[in-house]
Amino acid sequence: MPPSQGPLIPRRRLGHELRKLREAAGLQLVDAARRLECSPSKVSRLENGQGLPKLRDVRDLLDLYEVRDHRLRTRLQGLATASQDEGWWSDHPEAWPPNLGSYISLESAASEMLSFSGFGIYGLAQIPKYCWEVFRNNFPDAPDSEIDQLVEIRGRRQRYVLNRLGELKITAVIDECALHRVVDSADTMRKQLDNLIDFAEHDGVDLRIFPYSTGYSLGIQCNYVIFTFDNDTDQDTVYQELSGGDRFSAQETEVKKYRNIFTNLLSRCPDHKSSLDLIEKVKRTNYE
Template sequence: MNDEESVMPALPGPSVRRRQLGNALRRFREEANLTAEDAARVLDCHASKLSRIENGQSGVRARDVRDLLDRYRVDDPAARVTLEALARSSYQRGWWHDYSDVLDPGYIDLIALEATASDVRNYQTLLVPGLLQTESYLRAVIGAHPGGYQEEEIRQRLDVRAARQQALTRESAPLRLWTVVHEAALRHAVGGVPAMREQLAHLRELARLPNVTVQVLPFDVGAHPGLDGPFALIGFPDLRDLDVVYLESLTGGRYVEAPEQVRQYAHVFDRLRAIAASPKRSLAFIDRLRDDL
């Protein structure tokens, strides 16, 4: 196999998945006590090519990932499936690529990660989590954006959100969502009272899904570990060192990928869910808020 066959250019744009894959392959190679030159011989390519794979600068085919994992003696089937899926996703054109002209690259990467991830741990302060938003609620959020959007672009963003939300109800391994929502987000009547009543009812209904857990962080907890703002932990339980944190801002999303920093966010989330109302009490709380509107 020559270099061109073993290392093909991945789809342009987001690269978080390639960096995840490269980091994991590097770790497994080092655990196997192999040099980059040793591993490159598996793919019949130069060590520089392997370096670009491990740095997330180049894509690598799933079959080559299998060969590398065989050489590294990685027998864990879950790890192999996850890494091969990440490799394939770098070449497969997902539905989200049709919206690349209107979406921030970081947001596109978020959607792609959710397509291959197994769980998301999300903390929100002022908004209902995107995966749980209704169309009316999201339309109000989009309409409040200072940049302003034309109706066609608003429609496209609504379509993207609806497609993204299907990850929660897909037949094969639906995405597991555990969210801690601050009380402020639920009392903020985004879109007006009717839209917020609909949103709270929708939130209550989705929380009945076996793969969705909703907890409310009430005002009376006072100071808490989440004061620095919202975040989303995108997880791969069988390979936790692939977990990343997504941080959203006015100018676009960014990612925290360093394992020690990701672990800090995971610790914060664990503390938040420990002090938040239980899932059962949270649903009762949501019902009371809706009745009071």
């Protein structure tokens, strides 16, 4: 059984459908708000996937929009119920990174992910010992038990994503500096680079290394992921890992900007096979 997608994806899908139904009925936000006895901003948030949909409100809106199709009503009410689901990760440790729940929701439903990792190995390819050391340094005040939980959560995500390959495509660019930066020990790095190569050999994964010799690129300023979807309901979204805090944007102009940045970055990388050869070279030179 696939993992729960949490509330984000069902809320987005429900909001998209409700907006289409309202517009098809020729009604304004104020008309829907009057029916729900609330402000138009609440209906707007609901349509944007930001509000918490109550089943009663969804039924009232479907009645207002004169939706008679039983299957459609059932599906949309099911989305309203699913929007209450906090996801399998809801029982998370105190050190839980902000917005990680939303990230996992997007990851669980995307058809393609384009990612750049600048300072460390791509998260979905990290081995537990490497991952533990990263989390320990990111959350220095957290007890070891919470770090263990975070590592377990990442491992679970890795398994889910690997099971989705085929319906999911991953193109990941890693800066060469991540291969040289020793995390934990040389032995850990050797095992980590072996695992990175194993990860890259899965069908549906295109791994590239952005080498030192290529120089500078706008695309290496921060870590980011572009989530894309193969339907008209879900919005493509860019996630940025910034020093001032993580940020998500589903604005078309923002997503397009980062897609162009990533496309340019990818064009300056060696191909998949040459990138794996570079990983092997760094491993032999630095860690054997």
